[in-house]
């Protein structure tokens with residue numbers, strides 16, 4: 001097990017939702033798993049006027065997100081965690097100077113032996129990243145002379161290529177790139193990391209992982225919820241910025257990348273950047289028109305319940321042209337993937353919540369069993385990111401009896417079958433990695449920019465294109481019907497259910 005140094009985590013925006021909903025529960029899990037360093041404190045900082053005690057009440061004792069975890073635990077044990085939390089009121093403005101914050105950090109550091117190692121978590125709007133970084137630098141809190149200093153930033157990391165570059169250079173004026181950790185919670189998911197392991201720790205997949213054997217790659221990310229209470233944010237973002245530019249591009253890079261030389265963070269990240277840079281950037285109106293589809297959900301009924309359309313949601317402009325569904329077809333211009341289409345879609349208000357990667361293999365070069373009925377059923381490798389996490393291979397088996405009738409059967413693995421294994425939640429894993437200085441699962445500046453280079457022209461086309469359309473789909477269905485047209489000769493997406501093996505494959509019950 002890697003060593004975790006004594007340290008202090010300073011959370012900017014600590015009175016916000018993310019701290020109570022994700023960060024503190026993740027830290028609490030690390031506390032229970034005895035993964036926190038011996039000397040460790042959290043200093044919440046934001047503009048609310050709270051005392052240490054009030055902060056502890058808010059994010060621990062009275063937190064709805066910790067309720068189930070703590071209700072059966074002894075008071076003293078919970079206190080052992082809560083007493084490590086402190087709070088500093090930043091006054092009315094994050095941009096006012098940080099002398100008193102620096103004093104508080106120094107006092108806590110001496111009192112708790114955190115060895116001058118500080119992690120600054122910026123859970124604030126991105127417009128505050130640079131001012132906060134500057135203010136920290138002004139009081140010497142970026143200097144690594146005594147103890148390390150790291151910054152974690154949350155998405156959205158930019159609104160466009162230009163703004164992402166500005167954010168990067170803004171932060172890099174005050175912190176060096178290796179000190180900056182850009183969080184993408186999808187990289188914290190075990191099943192996303194398992195993409196690397198599936199590919200590079202098995203000798204049976206990698207030889208087939210190329211244009212000679214793969215017909216196309218399909219990635220679906222579906223959510224059953226709508227925009228919930230985030231209409232205001234979402235309407236300025238949309239599916240492409242909210243999910244595709246970050247989480248899905250990360251998944252794409254892991255599918256596309258070449259084998260790294262080893263498992264060191266920079267070796268893996270170098271290959272991911274190379275992969276993202278090899279995506280063919282769309283240029284002309286026809287390519288955009290033929291390869292991108294955007295849509296919005298409209299009012300409908302789901303299980304007998306009336307559901308609002310996107311434009312009726314709180315915080316959303318009634319004439320909004322923000323997409324809640326995005327489907328993109330693209331190619332990868334490199335030796336391995338030449339000519340293999342990738343189909344990637346993400347959307348809200350789909351029939352179920354599911355994320356999966358499907359590798360569709362080509363049909364056998366020479367068809368021996370011509371009348372077997374199997375011609376249009378390719379071999380598939382389905383890597384299920386969530387839920388019902390696992391891996392499924394669809395392959396042909398002979399139907400017992402005369403002749404050679406072939407059916408598809410399933411070969412499957414489920415994470416849930418590893419009953420004894422504790423699976424860390426995404427934030428827990430990512431926080432622990434950053435605390436240990438491991439940036440493998442964090443996005444580097446050039447990675448983020450490479451993803452924007454691909455996404456930016458699509459957003460521009462959707463904003464300014466002549467023939468661009470916005471389709472509608474009833475809340476609760478698999479998007480607009482014409483999205484199937486994107487999938488050329490195949491004509492349809494695999495619409496997964498909440499179980500990995502939705503169709504059981506070939507089986508005989510009696």
Ligand code: BG6
Nearest residue numbers: 155185186223242243247355386
């Ligand atoms: C977030 C998006 O990054 O990811 C949300 O902003 C989305 O809109 C969420 O709902 C999905 O995450 P998960 O882990 O539930 O798939």
